Amino acid sequence: MSVVVLVEVEEGRASLVSREALTFARSLGAGDLHAVVVGPAPEAVVADCRDAGVAVVHEAGDPALERYAAAAWAAVVEAAGRAARADLVVAPGTGRGNEVLAHVAARRNLRMAANVVAVESLAPLVVQRQVVGGAALERATVDGRVRLLTMAGHAVEPSAADAPGAARVAPLALTIDPQDLRAQVVRVEKRESGDTSGLTAAKVVVGAGRGAGGPDGFAAVDRLAERLGGAVGVSRVVTSLGWRPHHEQVGQTGSRIAPDLYLACGISGSIQHWAGCASSRTIIAVNTDPDAPMVTKADYAVIGDMHEVLPAVLEELG
Amino acid sequence: MTDVLVCVKRVPDPTGEVVLTPDGMRVDGRYAGYTTSAHEEAAIALAVQVAESTGGSVTVLSVGAAESVEQIRAGIAVGATDGILVEADPDLLGPADVAAAVAEALRVREEAGRTYGLVLLGNDAADTGDFQVGVRLAYLLGRPVVAGVQTLEVDGDVATLRGEGPEGTEVYEVALPAVATVLEGGVSPKYPSVVGRMKAKKAEVETLGWTGSPVGAGREALTVPEPPPNEVTVIGEGTAAAPGLVAVLRELKVVHG
Structure with a gap:
């Protein structure tokens, strides 16, 4: 055998x-x-x-x-x-x-x-x-x-x-x-930023969901991911609304991640999203709703608005 | 002119809580309701684009129970032309069987003078997640197949298809007729208009049978894993929690410098 x-x-x-x-x-x-x-x-x-x-x-x-x-x-x-x-x-x-x-x-x-x-x-x-x-x-x-x-x-x-x-x-x-x-790749168009394989293998992923509020609501998320040497991952609603590209999506119809840390900000934690992030070693949720599934399933949580919490964290990190 | 066939599957709504039937063999969709997979909604939207740009048509096909006609009509409501229901007991069918049933339906249509330059399917079904039907179908038809497609254009007898690969967007140029499996994300699913709904009610849906002997899926049972018990440590509230959060980040050794 x-x-x-x-x-x-x-x-x-x-x-x-x-x-x-x-x-x-x-x-x-x-x-x-x-x-x-x-x-x-x-x-x-x-x-x-x-x-x-x-x-x-x-x-x-x-x-x-x-x-x-x-x-x-x-x-x-x-x-x-x-x-x-x-x-x-x-x-x-x-x-x-x-x-x-x-x-x-x-x-x-x-x-x-x-x-x-x-x-x-x-x-x-x-x-x-x-x-x-x-x-x-x-x-x-x-x-x-x-x-x-x-x-x-x-x-x-x-x-x-x-x-x-x-x-x-x-x-x-x-x-x-x-x-x-007959079906062979004829060329590869390199992505300008972000990378699915980087997301899948990242040691730190900073995630954002509907709580980002709009396409302009990711500045602190991007900065924190950069500060921690990690990748940005988003929930399905974020890509469906066109706020961020699909290759950043974590979940059932996106990427499956297994980082040492997943910092999920403004993500409620639907079954579909959980399917993509459940293998994370440590999960920290930042959410205004203490009863959101992402919070109750997390290891650590901060109850608050990501738009206030993340800038304060960046300042604390210096 | 490119006529497109899109294969869709009636699946229990995957956004709801998963409840099993008492025998543990199926997901019970009675409470969550039934829908079409997100990948297949994207496939229909791409098919409608191709039909509009080439002056062709879109046929929605489903292999499954009689109720699958709901998903076929939902496709017609967002721009497809007509539908085919291959009536079969979905519990008896594995991915090889579904591919064989679709291939047989295509032969029936071809004998009636209708050929499809492009066959689109979802990359994987939202419920069974087998990742095989499109590829198996392509081999039965002797056609090339591209998986994980997010956008596509047809120019004459050539389709240009794009999907995400490990190093960037991969581009394929494939001679038609061809098969492609679609991943959501490249196109927004369409929503039905009132006119679309009216059209869907009246549209013709041909019902066919499948005469093959199913090999099945090998399923013995389904289980829904119990979530492990969890105690969340609440670091704090609002900006006051920032120092505590940073302390946790340092403890996890994810802060450098």
């Missing part, structure tokens, strides 16, 4: 959610742990895989893979699965991870379970996965000769294996079929 984990590369390292997926896959004790990287595997990524206990790192260097194409990535994952004789393939529950594994599922007519948080048994494979944006859990059986899972972000903490793996780099011999490049 062996498990293949799709590892996404972010700033030259295995992404946080990929390292979580590696930790999770290792904890299953389902045989050899393999990783697959699309493109040549950077040295730091191989080191991350070694720490996580990976035996083999499969890499695909076809130049056609330089720009993202989900179907081509799926072909790479399939090739790694064949090389590893995998009976389980795990991907991070990111936009890319869910998309690529859905392609593998469609190509091979396999079952896929998205946003898994726990495995109850391996044979048969029974998982717990998030549904309704994380507000409920589904217990599901995943049958088939190869089982496909994506891991919900931040369901486990990444950790090193007791003994590092060999992390032998094995180039995959495959040629990308032009059919798999």
